Amino acid sequence: MSSPAPSASPADPVASSEGAIAVPGLKRTLTTLSLVGVMYFNTSGGAYSLEGVVAEVGPGLTLLIVLLVPLIWALPETLIVAELSSMLPVEGGYYRWVQRAFGRFAGFQNGWMTWVYSLLDMALYPVLFNQYLAYFVPGLGGPARWAVSLAVIWGATAINLRGAFRVGRVSVFAGAFIVAGFLAFALAAIPNISHVPWKPFSTGGEFGAGAMGLALSTVLWNYLGWDNASTVQGEVVDAERTYPRALFLTLPLVTLGYVVPLMAGLAASDGTTWREGGWPQIAEQAAAFGGRWIGGWLALGGMVSALALFNSLLMAYSRIPLVMAADGLLPAALAKTDERGTPRNAVLVSAVFYSVFSLFSFGHLVTADVLLYSLALMMEFAALLALRIREPGLRGPFRLPVGAAGVAVLAAVPALVLTVVTVLNLRDPEYGAPAVLSALAVAAVGPALYAIARRGT
Template sequence: MQPRRTLNFTNLVALTFFCVSGGAYGFEDAVGAAGPMIALLALLIVPWLWSFPTALMTAELSSAMPEDGGYVIWVNRAFGRFWAFQEGWWSWLCSFADNALYPVMFVDYLTYLIGDLTPLYRWVIGVAVIVPISWLNIRGAKPVGVSVTVFTVLVLAPFAALVVLGLPQVDPATWLASGGKAEWGLLLSVVLWNNCGWDNAGTCAGEVEKPDKTYPRAMAVAVVLVTFAYLLPVAVGVGVDKNWDQWQEGHLANVAEQIGGPWLGSWLAIAGLISAVGLLSALLLTSSRVPYAMAEHGMLPAPLKTLHSRYATPWVAIIVNSIGVAALIPFSFQELVQVDMFLYALSLILEFAALIWLRVKEPNMPRPYRVPFGLGGAIALSIPPVLLCALS
């Protein structure tokens, strides 16, 4: 039995959107760290130095090796089992911290609506979010793909309202203003974290229809979608709410309330709940394919490669990932982000090394999509994200 190819172009765009972004939630700390001008410049520059290179790398390697496991398969083919295990292990550990962020985010936006919660209630609610998402993932990639496609519309709708209603209230001079707390390390980590995850879309390549054509198109559309999903709401928000030192996780709901009243603030908070569900669902799908692929190649215990008899999904890996996520819910958002980014940087450097080395080792490998300009183009593409990984 093999996983089924059920994810279409639209599903892959939505899945990638949630693997990377899920809306402008979580970017507020960048404004608080550096002020509006630097934060907006980061949103304009980072896609060219980070998002586009990682998306193009994912498009080339996923279309060339359309198997579940993504970067584990890429690194194994380039460097062999030892480095493939390191890649998979780092990425799997990273996924526990990364996926645990979203039940935490769900509870953070819930407190905006209902007030503070005790640590026990926060954990119970987080687990209550994980259970149905795990069940949906066991049902298959297609139900997850359809649900995140719907969630994309639901999440972007209140941001569109914020932009339309807030634009007449914006003071454009604020876009060139300095401010914030001058916490440059925090700025870099927040901006990169909000733009990481493009390679996760490659882990489910064995379940994507016509991956040779679907991946390049989906990556291109997703980069544009993610860039504007951050840039427009943040540009309007900083132009209306000038208390930039107070911008932190969850602050966009307060900005929405200033712009449109309590109804818009509540709508944005409710969409934040939906975003957290979409993020967790998409990333549980992609991250569970990592231990599955590692088990398929003899790097982890065999039960992790077990496929559901009806849905052909790696249900054991999904459950193991869900348990690991539940265990990390008590940790703070900031603690989880720091662990997440450290492990992600290690694995991403290895992925770009695989992109380059496979051009040398297997120049004639069928590549339905190629990063332009030959080996030199692949090397040039890799330099900015690798340098940013080293700095993060």
């Protein structure tokens, strides 16, 4: 993949009625292919963690959720984000969209919730790395696992410090390795298919509302993040066209990447024996040939996926403190870029926080993760509706062929999903209720932090 000639990003258009400040020194190096790679790891990274959903609620119910979520959650989000990214192709993405629609206070709240959400989200990937490392090196103790987590975090940080182009290139090659691994697994499982993949439909009476809530949260988490890469639109070539194009290429890639290995694996093996982190063992059980070899490929793929997920998301999330600092809401040092156009300080500070949060457990993290992300996402949906009404002339190359009422209906569907998931999570005293209440408490801190930030400007 050849490197495009870097060019300085033009000043971002005004992103707020109160006057946002553009970030100087950015370079446009991300093309459609590299952006697809980044988006793939902003949202997916392969079918890893879905084997745990099968263990929670059963094969048939897992397949049903995995097929419905893209229709009632990912597709509406993708369409709305595509219009916003085409309308306002600016560095900071969703933070700038909300800021333009509702002002600096609302933009800060969106940025705050996203930042806290990122702390939770990024702690998941070192955990996943260790899960699949255990296939090769079983029995690692707690200190060793944390050391591995730090290696993942700072390895990805080193890639990020080389610039956005390098992150995009790594994402493309890592994505190809993972997609090929699951495709090889599906092909090897075909001769062993002995039953329909959706039987048994569920685990019977063994799961309740709490387990269902956690399963839904995990599948939603596997479809979250279509707006994440919008934060680097100031570093994308022809951003107003490239971002929507990359969205519509990545969504089917992600969906098929879940459905194909799940269908093949469940039809060729006993889904009731599946466990979280179990893809290598599933390959050995389901594959008619090369099971051990493919199992090792999937285990290595899990490690590659976790590193690439952290790598691409570190780039996306680090741009939030970058633009907030440019607006004077965080220390000015976070707004500085180096000769590559990389916000070095924002990347390094982000990596330090993520190192600390890697100590938390997966179950608690994923539930709060989904809720905080969803609250921020609802602000973005509301931003499109507000901009459609107040600034009808503001449009980009891609625009949904519906009016404001159609946008409201489209946004209402994922909002309803969020409500259902939250209610189900509240029924789980171990993971759900504490995580939901903690997420709401964190969101409530935002106004006080904004008042402090304003006094510092």
